[in-house]
Each structure stands twice: as C-alpha cells, then as structure tokens.
Amino acid sequence: MSTTKNQIFTLMTGTSLAQLLPILAMPLLSRIYSPEDFGRYAFYLSISAIISAVSCARYEHAIFLPKEKRHAINVVYCCLFILTIISLSSFLIVVLLQLTVPQIFNKFSLDKVVYFIPITVFLTGLNQVLINWLNRNNEYRKISKVRVLQSVSVIGSSIAGGYLSAGPQGLIAGNIVGLIFSCFLMARFSLSKDEEILLGSYSKNRVIVTAKRYKNFPKFDLLATFFNISSHQLPHTLLNIFFGPKVAGGYYMAQKVFGLPINLISGSIQEVLRQKLSYTFAIKGDSRSLFLTTLKWLAIGAAVPTLLIYLFAIDIFVLVFGSEWQSAGVFVQVLLPAFYFRFICFPLSYMFYIAEKQRVNLFGQGVFFSTIILSFIIGKNFDVIYTLYLVMTFNALFYLSYLFLSYKFTSKN
Secondary structure, three states: HHHHHHHHHHHHHHHHHHHHHHHHHHHHHHHHHOOOHHHHHHHHHHHHHHHHHOOOOHHHHHHHOOOOOHHHOOOOOHHHHHHHHHHHHHHHHHHHHHHHHHHHHHHOHHHHOHHHHHHHHHHHHHHHHHHHHHOOOOOOOHHHHHHHHHHHHHHHHHHHHHHHHHOOHHHHHHHHHHHHHHHHHHHHHHHHHHHHHHHHHHOOEEEEEEEHHHOOHHHHHHHHHHHHHHHHHHHHHHHHHHHHHHHHHEEEEEEHHHHHHHHHHHHHHHHHHHHHHHHHHHHOOOOOOHHHHHHHHHHHHHHHHHHHHHHHHHHHHHHHOHHHHHHHHHHHHHHHHHHHHHHHHHHHOOOHHHHHHHHHHHHEEEEEEEEHHHHHHHHHHOHHHHHHHHHHHHHHHHHHHHHHHHHHHHHHO
C-alpha cells in the first residue's frame, strides 16, 4: 500500500507542478503576447483538444488491460494506426475548409493557426499513448519528470517565440516544441526498456483481433468523451468566430488562471474521495452520509474564496497581467457561480462511475454540449457578457443536476 501511495504522490506532484508552472509564467507571457494572440491560440488549442481526445478512438485506455506486454503492444499499434488516420483526415478537412469557406478563418486571421492543428493532434495522441505505456510499466517517476520538462520547454519556447516573431505562432510553436520534447523523452524511455517488444512484435492480424477485443472503448466511451471535451473547449472556438480573438483571449486567460487551479484542486480531492465512496458503497450499500459531509465542507470551504475572487478579480488581472486584461477579470466575475458549483460537483460526481450509471452520464454530457451550442445561438444576437451569462447559467444548472443525481446514486436502494 505504501508503494502505491508513493507512486500516486510522485505522479500527482509532477502533474501539479507541470500545471502550475504555466500559470506562474502568465504574468510575463501576458506582456509579450496580446489578448488577440491568446484568442487565436485558444482557437487552435480548443480544436486540437477536441480532435485529440478521440484521436485514438479511446483505445489508449486499453493499453493497461492485457496481462502480457506482447499483447499490450498490439493495442499500441492499433492506437498509432487510428491516430495516423485521424491526423491525416484533420489535415484534409483543414485544406478543404480553407478552399471552400476561407472567410470563416480569414475574418480574424485564424488561417494562420489552423494548419498547426493536424500535427498537434498527432503529437498529443502519441504523447498519451506513450504516457499510458510508461504508466502500465509503473514508470511514474519518469512520467512526472517528462511532464515537468515539457511544461518548462513550452514556457521557454513561448517566451523565445514571442521575442522572435509577433502573433500567436510563438505560443503555438512553444506548445508543439513541448509535445515533441515530451514524445522524444518518453519514446527513449520506452525503447530503453522494451525495444524488442515495441519494434519486433507487429502483426496486422493480431492488431485487428485486438481492436475487436476492446471495441467497447470506442463504442461506449468515444461519444461521451467528445461531448465532455467539446463542452469545455467549444466556447474558445465560438468566441473567436462570433466575438473575435480579443474577447476569446480574455476568456482563455480567465479559464487558465482560475479554471485550471479549480480543476487541479477538485481533481486531487476526487483522488482521495473516490476510494472512500467506493468502499462505503460496496460494503454498506450506502455512501450518503460521507457524500453529504463532503458536500457541506466543499460548499463552505469554497464560499469565502469565491466571494473574495468576485470582489477583486478585475483588480487582480489589471495588477498582475496588465490593464489590457481587465476584461478577463469581468469574465471571471460572470463565470464564478459555474466555477463554484464545478468545484463542488466534480469530486462528488464520481458516484456516476461507482453506481455504474455511464448511460446517464452519456445523456447528461450530450445535454450539456447542446446547452453550450444554444448559449451561442442565442447570445450571438446580443453581446459577449449576455452570452457568458447564458453559458454560466447552463453550466451551473448542469453541475447542480449532477450533484442531485450523484446524491440519488449514493444508495443502492
């Protein structure tokens, strides 16, 4: 048990540090790059993230399942084949859109960033496959090391890119350099230990058999993942299209500075809580008491920080990031109720998995995705603040409904 705890601690420490470093670098980057640059960068990142999430058809999560490495490597080959197809397809789609509807990208100079999306999709997918391979082999220290070094390389490359060339290309180059560096290190670590298996076990027939063996991953998880990732990434894309890169840059900064730490803290709480909820649910058939106690402490604990952020968000952004980032502070104030309920909901919503309610989750994620689209269909006729109020309201209602359902799922009766 102590070994497991040490492994979890090692992985969480590296992951937390890797996510914290870019936030600490933001005061400098926000003075090198303009809100418009970050807006176009957010457009590139959001599209890349949506495609990357499904670029291996979720087979990357099957890498852990085979008992022997010589069988697991077939899952890796399956992932790489699908990843290559998806990446090439995304390139062809970008070219086709540029030829048929160039006005969509040209209006806000997004044509300068879309061609970076396919290579980012490929590198991100490859990165996840290699991480899962190292994870399978219990190489947690190496994963943590790679994540921190990747974060440092992204920051360093972004700073250098900002001084060498104007525009979002510097940020994009930093992200791609970080991905290449990460993939190189993990490939090197993997080959140093499993070179014979990784390079000498390919069989087309075995890969096809493996794809059929684990077909439930794309069958049941692909659509839910697409809805989930799209619901969080789509606003970056739609804000660029309907309100321009400057507005999208402010939204990106608001999410980066406040949304990311919330996800990090609530994710850490879930790591601890899900074992306790799972245990009480399995042994007693009821996790309601633990659920309500945790809910109370999360709600109370987040209340004062939320109030302080609401009062001082604009001042914080102006002071730390510069006067042109005032809009990001306004966006934080608008989105704060959604941040608050997300912080409370995320650790407790693991009850969906404990109670095996994946179908309900799929439906819920589909509804959530639809509300984001609806917010922009209505809001584009007004202004960005009205639109974000709609986004915030639908987000808050979604998290409240998930809290209610999670509570209902705490009892087998």
